[in-house]
Amino acid sequence: MGRRMFRPPVPRSLGLPLLCGLWLSCAGPAPDARREHVYIPRGASLLAVTDSLAAHGIVAGRAGFRWYARLLGLARRIRPGRYEFPVGERWSTIVAALRSGRTDDIYFTVPEGLTVAEIADLAAASLRLARDSVQSAIRDSFLAAARDSALGAQLGVAVPRGVKEPLEGYLLPETYRIAYDDTPRDLITHMARQFLALWDTSWDRKAGELGLTRHQAITLASIVEAEARIPSERRKIAGVYLNRLRRGMLLQADPTVIYALDKPVRRVLFRHLKTRSPYNTYLHPGLPPGPIGNPGRASLEATLNPQAHNLYFFVARPDGRHMFSRTPKEHADSVAVARVLRAEFEARKDSLEAAARDSLARVAAAGPRGPQR
Secondary structure (H helix, E strand, C coil): CCCCCCCCCCCHHHHHHHHHHHHHHHHCCCCCCCEEEEEECCCCCHHHHHHHHHHCCCCCCHHHHHHHHHHCCHHHCCCCEEEEEECCCCHHHHHHHHHHCCCCCEEEECCCCCCHHHHHHHHHHHCCECCECCHHHHHHHHHHHHCCHHHHHHHCCCCCCCCCCCCCCCCCCCEEEECCCCCHHHHHHHHHHHHHHHCCHHHHHHHHHCCCCHHHHHHHHHHHHHHCCCHHHHHHHHHHHHHHHHHCCCCCCHHHHHHHHCCCCCCCCHHHHHCCCCCCCCCCCCCCCCCCCCCCHHHHHHHHCCCCCCCCEEEECCCCCEEEECCHHHHHHHHHHHHHHHHHHHHHHHHHHHHHHHHHHHHHHHCCCCCCC
16 A cells, blocks of 8 residues: 555644635735735744735735645745735745745846945935845945945955045946845945946056046046036047146036035035045146046946047036037136026026916915816
8 A cells, every 4th residue: 555645734723714814825816906025034934924924914814824834844945035925915826935035126226427425325215135124224334335445455446545435436337136135245246346347458448548547537437427418428528628637737527526525516606616625626636536426338438439629618508518618718708608598597497486386376275166067
């Protein structure tokens, strides 16, 4: 005779709840069921996992689900992660996901030009990373990793003394897939490695032809990234700054002043230009000690392939485009035009805002109205 298959006994107290739970789990979630996220930390017990699933409404009948999950061996194979399930999901689907580690990874997009501190704020606002679920903890861990000289050396990033943030400029802006068990240090490492993978060896040659080291080229690209609002102007702006460097002129780049201030300002004022910092290119000749943000690929390529011209000045228009000039006299005329355009733009903006406020006030004064007959 063949051996009988062993079936663990079902405790009497679980009989009806378990059968009801199994019956409900076979039906599966409703088509429009609300979806919930649960976070399973490393080393979580089956009891803790069940409590979390029940608290989010994903499963009903805690005791029945625990018995079912234990029967399938889940207690010994729970994988940590961030999971997404609809309310009322089938028990078999939940157990299979928790056993395989089929987590709901997060996609983290870093826009071009952000500073290390701004990326840390963005990570704190949008991510929950391993061992750090509090926003301040994520930000502090991110900044600590970015400022770790040992990590920079391990990655092969060598920067001169005097830089504000050692890895500034070396964190590639793009979209990253972040696993639940990634730490802020893992994220920093991945971003830096992506940047170093992007940097082609031919780029070192191009930087050398421009009289720049890799670090200097990245620094200039970060300024171009901050200045250019219109993609087609990147190469032209890079050419202006390179012309000024060759002439020994001060770069006088407003974004470097903003970086030196270490706080956001709507507009750079005359008093800001006196800020005592090696990053203030109104006071110090040449490039600042390091990048003022993290440039994207387009700005890096534009800087390494600048437009050749005899332009040395530019000023921004209200629409983000720039007016370029060859001489101080031409630049002064462009600045005067830009001021007129900016004043007209601000006047139109104030007028539209005032009209909007008046419209809202009239609607509020009229009060609610019933249907018109």
